[in-house]
Amino acid sequence: xxxxxxxxxxxxxxxxxxxxxxxxxxxxxxxxxxxxxxxxxxxxxxxxxxxxxxxxxxxxxxxxxxxxxxxxxxxxxxxxxxxxxxxxxxxxxxxxxxxxxxxxxxxxxxxxxxxxxxxxxxxxxxxxxxxxxxxxxxxxxxxxxxxxxxxxxxxxxxxxxxxxxxxxxxxxxxxxxxxxxxxxxxxxxxxxxxxxxxxxxxxxxxxxxxxxxxxxxxxxxxxxxxxxxxxxxxxxxxxxxxxxxxxxxxxxxxxxxxxxxxxxxxxxxxxxxxxxxxxxxxxxxxxxxxxxxxxxxxxxxxxxxxxxxxxxxxxxxxxxxxxxxxxxxxxxxxxxxxxxxxxxxxxxxx
Amino acid sequence: xxxxxxxxxxxxxxxxxxxxxxxxxxxxxxxxxxxxxxxxxxxxxxxxxxxxxxxxxxxxxxxxxxxxxxxxxxxxxxxxxxxxxxxxxxxxxxxxxxxxxxxxxxxxxxxxxxxxxxxxxxxxxxxxxxxxxxxxxxxxxxxxxxxxxxxxxxxxxxxxxxxxxxxxxxxxxxxxxxxxxxxxxxxxxxxxxxxxxxxxxxxxxxxxxxxxxxxxxxxxxxxxxxxxxxxxxxxxxxxxxxxxxxxxxxxxxxxxxxxxxxxxxxxxxxxxxxxxxxxxxxxxxxxxxxxxxxxxxxxxxxxxxxxxxxxxxxxxxxxxxxxxxxxxxxxxxxxxxxxxxxxxxxxxxx
DNA sequence: TTCGTGAGTGTTAACGTTCTCATGCCGGCC
DNA sequence: GGCCGGCATGAGAACGTTAACACTCACGAA
Numbered sequence: 001x002x003x004x005x006x007x008x009x010x011x012x013x014x015x016x017x018x019x020x021x022x023x024x025x026x027x028x029x030x031x032x033x034x035x036x037x038x039x040x041x042x043x044x045x046x047x048x049x050x051x052x053x054x055x056x057x058x059x060x061x062x063x064x065x066x067x068x069x070x071x072x073x074x075x076x077x078x079x080x081x082x083x084x085x086x087x088x089x090x091x092x093x094x095x096x097x098x099x100x101x102x103x104x105x106x107x108x109x110x111x112x113x114x115x116x117x118x119x120x121x122x123x124x125x126x127x128x129x130x131x132x133x134x135x136x137x138x139x140x141x142x143x144x145x146x147x148x149x150x151x152x153x154x155x156x157x158x159x160x161x162x163x164x165x166x167x168x169x170x171x172x173x174x175x176x177x178x179x180x181x182x183x184x185x186x187x188x189x190x191x192x193x194x195x196x197x198x199x200x201x202x203x204x205x206x207x208x209x210x211x212x213x214x215x216x217x218x219x220x221x222x223x224x225x226x227x228x229x230x231x232x233x234x235x236x237x238x239x240x241x242x243x244x245x246x247x248x249x250x251x252x253x254x255x256x257x258x259x260x261x262x263x264x265x266x267x268x269x270x271x272x273x274x275x276x277x278x279x280x281x282x283x284x285x286x287x288x289x290x291x292x293x294x295x296x297x298x299x300x301x302x303x304x305x306x307x308x309x310x311x312x313x314x315x316x317x318x319x320x321x322x323x324x325x326x327x328x329x330x331x332x333x334x335x336x337x338x339x340x341x342x343x344x345x346x347x348x349x350x
Numbered sequence: 351x352x353x354x355x356x357x358x359x360x361x362x363x364x365x366x367x368x369x370x371x372x373x374x375x376x377x378x379x380x381x382x383x384x385x386x387x388x389x390x391x392x393x394x395x396x397x398x399x400x401x402x403x404x405x406x407x408x409x410x411x412x413x414x415x416x417x418x419x420x421x422x423x424x425x426x427x428x429x430x431x432x433x434x435x436x437x438x439x440x441x442x443x444x445x446x447x448x449x450x451x452x453x454x455x456x457x458x459x460x461x462x463x464x465x466x467x468x469x470x471x472x473x474x475x476x477x478x479x480x481x482x483x484x485x486x487x488x489x490x491x492x493x494x495x496x497x498x499x500x501x502x503x504x505x506x507x508x509x510x511x512x513x514x515x516x517x518x519x520x521x522x523x524x525x526x527x528x529x530x531x532x533x534x535x536x537x538x539x540x541x542x543x544x545x546x547x548x549x550x551x552x553x554x555x556x557x558x559x560x561x562x563x564x565x566x567x568x569x570x571x572x573x574x575x576x577x578x579x580x581x582x583x584x585x586x587x588x589x590x591x592x593x594x595x596x597x598x599x600x601x602x603x604x605x606x607x608x609x610x611x612x613x614x615x616x617x618x619x620x621x622x623x624x625x626x627x628x629x630x631x632x633x634x635x636x637x638x639x640x641x642x643x644x645x646x647x648x649x650x651x652x653x654x655x656x657x658x659x660x661x662x663x664x665x666x667x668x669x670x671x672x673x674x675x676x677x678x679x680x681x682x683x684x685x686x687x688x689x690x691x692x693x694x695x696x697x698x699x700x
Numbered sequence: 701t702t703c704g705t706g707a708g709t710g711t712t713a714a715c716g717t718t719c720t721c722a723t724g725c726c727g728g729c730c
Numbered sequence: 731g732g733c734c735g736g737c738a739t740g741a742g743a744a745c746g747t748t749a750a751c752a753c754t755c756a757c758g759a760a
Contacts, residue, residue, distance in 0.1 A: 074748095
């Protein structure tokens with residue numbers, strides 16, 4: 001009598017036909033071994049006779065067996081899942097980081113579960129953390145680079161690894177681009193072309209990335225003894241670049257503009273164009289990010305390239321490091337960006 | 351004697367301190383009830399005395415209890431997790447869809463696990479499906495709009511809901527933008543402005559979305575009795591738009607170009623600019639997607655807007671519908687896009 | 701021979717939930 | 731007064747896996 005498991009799904013019209021796949025015991029029975037041996041084969045334990053292993057593998061194929069990760073997680077207390085707190089993932093940078101991270105995680109044998117947040121206030125971040133905890137993730141990566149997030153993350157349950165990408169905070173290990181250096185590169189490039197100073201249309205001041213870029217710009221001006229105009233903060237959008245760009249275009253002394261990102265630069269380019277100020281002959285513009293389109297802007301944009309894929313990879317590295325050592329480090333990995341000269345910047349006029 | 355559970359993590363230097371959170375039994379003990387009652391409170395069963403419920407809730411708070419979803423999944427056979435097969439998520443469209451989907455999933459009480467694929471060949475799609483199955487997801491959404499994917503998806507294990515977003519295939523329920531209609535709108539707009547015909551720089555022919563747009567463009571030309579030039583396929587990049595744009599710019603009879611997406615349009619704009627052909631005075635250009643930057647192109651781009659967030663929401667809807675009915679439908683939801691007129695298109699010259 | 705050893709395998713007990721059933725209690729009805 | 735039915739709760743068995751341990755051989759050393 002082998003009718004102990006009637007696979008449902010045959011009685012027509014029954015509400016949920018939900019088929020039950022085969023489990024270890026089925027495989028074991030078919031292969032004529034114990035379920036434990038099946039488990040051993042599955043986990044590459046050494047002490048299994050090759051012949052037995054083959055029989056088991058054949059049975060697994062025959063039954064189209066897949067291991068149940070819930071049971072596995074339950075007993076091993078390892079979910080092999082990473083949580084990702086994502087913010088503004090429609091932007092190129094975060095989207096690329098997410099992609100890089102997922103690729104790296106897959107390579108390391110981890111799954112990735114995403115929790116998007118609409119805003120970065122403490123509450124919604126903690127809520128996202130909560131949702132991820134409920135899934136018993138082993139670690140959390142936060143692509144949510146705002147100062148407030150750092151402190152929120154600092155209090156995730158102990159025993160859970162955390163990494164911030166981008167800005168991060170003092171209390172959490174972080175991987176980021178060296179925004180300050182990147183901004184300094186851009187600024188020095190412009191100063192080197194003979195511009196007496198460089199204007200700056202900045203990103204939102206509550207993003208550490210924006211702040212670091214502003215700092216780098218200021219430091220470079222300072223080091224060169226150039227005057228430091230007030231930075232012009234906005235959001236990361238082309239719209240902000242356009243608005244500020246209009247004001248700057250109206251000022252004939254302005255000859256160089258460093259923008260917080262490429263979208264802002266796009267807006268600035270349009271404003272300059274509308275005002276009849278030629279780029280780069282009259283005004284030079286430099287962006288930040290090197291989005292794929294930036295080499296097709298009018299004119300092609302000089303910018304600072306971030307390697308987002310690498311960012312994803314490194315943050316995973318940091319996470320796994322914590323996972324394996326069991327210690328929450330406070331390490332801060334910084335990636336140096338690369339300056340990319342195109343045609344939107346040129347010698348100072350006159 | 352209550353030393354039956356020594357929480358590890360105190361002996362200094364021990365390799366993995368991995369703290370064990372509290373479980374139902376702990377809560378039960380503290381509240382002076384059975385674990386079953388705790389479960390009832392957790393799942394909002396009606397038959398619990400309010401007083402008892404409060405005691406349990408207090409205990410949960412005191413112990414900072416969170417339910418273990420692995421155990422829950424194991425016994426209920428419901429993971430409350432959706433798998434997402436993502437392709438090219440650094441592009442604006444897919445990234446936005448992903449975001450919309452995650453938001454919708456969260457609202458419906460589902461988690462989202464992502465599997466990116468680098469290429470869309472059958473093997474890597476099936477591999478992604480496999481990884482998701484291993485996590486026992488309840489359904490799979492594929493933002494992977496290429497013909498080949500449809501057939502690959504058709505053979506995911508029965509009892510698993512599947513939805514394709516974008517192109518999809520015959521064998522899988524699909525949510526997509528009505529690309530054909532959108533393209534026709536754009537084409538009719540240009541014809542209405544007096545252009546005798548409309549050139550088309552298309553997306554990759556193996557993307558159904560690209561094909562549908564090309565079809566819509568062709569149909570509109572046909573309906574108007576306009577000549578139908580050969581479409582010019584490329585990838586989705588600004589580079590492709592630029593290359594084709596250069597060729598088109600050299601042809602003085604060309605006065606209107608419909609581009610497969612906004613990036614292509616950006617490249618085309620640059621090519622026209624370099625060739626000294628003014629937009630829209632001499633040549634009109636229309637894109638597709640309405641990426642946030644497109645209103646800051648030079649000139650601001652006339653385009654067709656897709657509501658990606660809605661796309662995400664609807665695909666979730668379709669998935670849940672299958673999940674609850676237990677039947678794999680073959681429904682095809684089509685969202686009508688919106689035409690957005692800006693300044694890159696104008697009356698035909700002469 | 702006798703025992704230890706180690707490779708190959710099986711048995712049993714977790715893991716933390718939810719589900720099914722059993723129990724005690726209270727009020728109302730015949 | 732005994733019986734029934736609903737409420738509030740508890741006891742125990744799943745779920746499918748891995749970990750810990752026990753067992754059986756075959757083989758070689760004492």
